[in-house]
Amino acid sequence: MSRGDVVYRTVLTALALLLPLLLVLIAIELVANAMPAVSKFGFGFLTHSTWDPVRGEFGALPLIFGTLYSSLVALIIAVPLALGCAVFLTEFAPRWLRTPVATLIELLAAVPSVIYGLWGIFVLIPLLRDHFWPVARHVLGKLPIFSGVFYGPSVLAAGVILAVMVLPYITAVSREVLLAVPPSQREAGLALGATRWETVTTVILAVMVLPYITAVSREVLLAVPPSQREAGLALGATRWETVTTVILPYGRAGIIGAVILGLGRALGETMAVTMVIGNRHEVSASLLQPGYTIAAAIANEFSEAVSDMHLAALFMVGAVLFLITIIANTLARVLVWRVARGSAVGSTAI
Amino acid sequence: MHGRLIRRLFGSVMTGATYGAAVLAILPLAIILAMLLVKGAGSLDWNFFTKSAVPVGEAGGGFAHAIVGTLIIVGLACAVGVPIGVAVGIFLAEFGGGQLGFVIRFIADVLNGVPSIVIGIFAWTWLVKPMGHFSALAGGVALGMILVPILARTTEEMVRLVPNSLREAALALGYQRWRTSLQVVVRSATAGIVTGVLVAVARVAGETAPLLFTALGNQFFSTRVQGPMAALPLQVYAYALGPYDEWHRQAWAGALVLIMLVLVLSLVARAVVRGKRQHA
Numbered sequence: 001m002s003r004g005d006v007v008y009r010t011v012l013t014a015l016a017l018l019l020p021l022l023l024v025l026i027a028i029e030l031v032a033n034a035m036p037a038v039s040k041f042g043f044g045f046l047t048h049s050t051w052d053p054v055r056g057e058f059g060a061l062p063l064i065f066g067t068l069y070s071s072l073v074a075l076i077i078a079v080p081l082a083l084g085c086a087v088f089l090t091e092f093a094p095r096w097l098r099t100p101v102a103t104l105i106e107l108l109a110a111v112p113s114v115i116y117g118l119w120g121i122f123v124l125i126p127l128l129r130d131h132f133w134p135v136a137r138h139v140l141g142k143l144p145i146f147s148g149v150f151y152g153p154s155v156l157a158a159g160v161i162l163a164v165m166v167l168p169y170i171t172a173v174s175r176e177v178l179l180a181v182p183p184s185q186r187e188a189g190l191a192l193g194a195t196r197w198e199t200v201t202t203v204i205l206a207v208m209v210l211p212y213i214t215a216v217s218r219e220v221l222l223a224v225p226p227s228q229r230e231a232g233l234a235l236g237a238t239r240w241e242t243v244t245t246v247i248l249p250y251g252r253a254g255i256i257g258a259v260i261l262g263l264g265r266a267l268g269e270t271m272a273v274t275m276v277i278g279n280r281h282e283v284s285a286s287l288l289q290p291g292y293t294i295a296a297a298i299a300n301e302f303s304e305a306v307s308d309m310h311l312a313a314l315f316m317v318g319a320v321l322f323l324i325t326i327i328a329n330t331l332a333r334v335l336v337w338r339v340a341r342g343s344a345v346g347s348t349a350i
Numbered sequence: 351m352h353g354r355l356i357r358r359l360f361g362s363v364m365t366g367a368t369y370g371a372a373v374l375a376i377l378p379l380a381i382i383l384a385m386l387l388v389k390g391a392g393s394l395d396w397n398f399f400t401k402s403a404v405p406v407g408e409a410g411g412g413f414a415h416a417i418v419g420t421l422i423i424v425g426l427a428c429a430v431g432v433p434i435g436v437a438v439g440i441f442l443a444e445f446g447g448g449q450l451g452f453v454i455r456f457i458a459d460v461l462n463g464v465p466s467i468v469i470g471i472f473a474w475t476w477l478v479k480p481m482g483h484f485s486a487l488a489g490g491v492a493l494g495m496i497l498v499p500i501l502a503r504t505t506e507e508m509v510r511l512v513p514n515s516l517r518e519a520a521l522a523l524g525y526q527r528w529r530t531s532l533q534v535v536v537r538s539a540t541a542g543i544v545t546g547v548l549v550a551v552a553r554v555a556g557e558t559a560p561l562l563f564t565a566l567g568n569q570f571f572s573t574r575v576q577g578p579m580a581a582l583p584l585q586v587y588a589y590a591l592g593p594y595d596e597w598h599r600q601a602w603a604g605a606l607v608l609i610m611l612v613l614v615l616s617l618v619a620r621a622v623v624r625g626k627r628q629h630a
Binding site: 002004005007008009011012013015016017018019020022023024025029041051064080081082083084085087088089091094101103104105107108110111112113114115116117118119121122123164167168171174195196197216227261264265266267269270271295299303304314317318321322323326328330332333 | 602
């Protein structure tokens with residue numbers, strides 16, 4: 001290598017090392033600024049639910065609960081839809097329709113979150129309050145998760161908006177995962193007499209519900225040439241067993257990864273949630289009641305923090321959020337990389 | 351035979367359900383765009399683009415300060431984020447085969463998933479707190495930090511698309527490695543890299559959370575990067591939560607301008623990428 005090469009490589013490497021440095025610096029700043037709250041409240045910080053800046057008492061339980069709860073609602077709505085979209089885009093849609101529909105779904109991710117919030121305040125909340133709830137009340141009103149009076153800003157509204165926002169990410173990654181399933185496996189399913197839908201569900205359902213396959217049988221299966229595998233497996237096992245065992249190794253990890261990636265997005269989403277969730281420090285299981293999330297609390301209170309302890313408490317919840325999203329993302333990427341090796345997860349959905 | 355029929359029927363029903371899922375997914379986009387046009391388009395007049403905010407009750411205020419603010423802050427973000435992001439991307443494509451490349455790639459993906467509000471408070475601790483006041487500069491740097499990991503990954507993908515034969519040809523002609531990389535490989539990926547930049551810029555231009563405690567927002571026209579500055583998403587946020595109908599009207603108009611900016615950038619970028627990928 002010439003001197004120019006050495007310089008070139010060194011400069012690029014140094015710049016690349018800025019990324020880990022940034023990650024470490026963020027962690028250090030969050031923890032350092034949270035220290036006053038850590039030493040004063042300790043672990044109680046995470047389990048108490050009083051948040052009173054004036055008296056200097058801080059418990060983050062409502063924030064942590066609200067963050068997880070609203071994201072859970074979002075996933076319950078978004079995952080079936082996103083998987084439906086991914087299956088549609090990889091299996092059923094006519095070819096000419098795939099690119100335009102995929103682009104439209106990806107554009108959902110391009111809409112700024114403040115616009116989702118605006119839409120939530122002036123369109124979604126009135127819609128839920130004046131049209132959805134008066135009808136749904138007769139059916140759902142008795143359930144504890146739908147108890148109380150519905151004013152509009154609520155965990156439900158936040159969950160619905162988050163669902164729309166994470167949908168493109170889950171769809172894009174699931175689609176990538178499904179595309180990585182070798183065609184021969186799909187053909188095997190069909191050749192064995194499964195309908196198209198059954199083949200698909202064994203790609204998805206089986207992979208999520210039946211976590212059971214031994215490493216040995218997998219290796220044996222993979223060692224068999226595709227043509228023989230199709231015939232041979234059909235002779236030896238039932239169709240259900242065959243299709244699930246063949247397709248199982250591929251999709252499961254990736255699709256769970258896609259869902260966790262969506263979860264990470266939902267957990268950290270700030271503006272849209274802040275605008276519709278009602279911002280009340282309270283733990284309530286009812287979807288109709290206002291809630292609060294970590295990101296929303298930081299957005300609302302950070303620049304108006306009344307004391308150093310208030311600020312430290314906000315840094316501490318920030319550190320908690322940071323930790324949760326790092327874990328979620330790491331997990332998601334490990335799972336997806338196993339299927340679609342090294343692909344920039346979700347990059348198509350930016 | 352009966353069982354077969356039921357299974358096929360079930361299959362068709364579920365196939366239909368996936369069509370339904372796709373329609374349901376696209377519906378919100380259609381509704382949002384329609385609402386923005388209906389509620390926002392009427393307020394887009396000359397005043398909106400040329401005047402700044404006026405006190406409540408006075409007619410004829412606009413978003414000029416916010417539009418200019420967004421352009422300045424995003425410009426700062428590009429100045430910080432684009433060179434670093436692209437360089438990291440080139441590193442990943444050219445030298446990213448080993449252990450270090452794996453780690454950097456992984457960290458870029460993890461950084462991509464860090465909530466933007468966390469980046470916002472980080473920028474606050476590093477720039478706002480030491481300087482003693484909110485500033486557009488801090489906002490630009492915060493957005494720049496969001497740009498870097500996105501650009502690293504898109505640039506890497508684009509550089510990787512360049513056929514290896516091109517590199518081999520240059521090396522065979524006696525080019526040094528670094529010149530091959532920069533003048534042959536990266537240069538032929540330029541269009542793709544620029545596209546990646548456009549998509550990433552479209553994304554950060556709509557970011558609100560990192561600006562809340564950095565650029566802060568401003569009701570007045572300001573081009574001073576050391577001081578607080580307005581930005582489109584911040585102004586939309588403030589006006590949407592405000593109590594006045596006039597503010598809501600302008601929030602819709604501001605949102606319309608914002609989404610036009612974002613969608614035009616992303617659609618142009620997508621079109622270029624698609625064309626490029628088909629050629630490659």
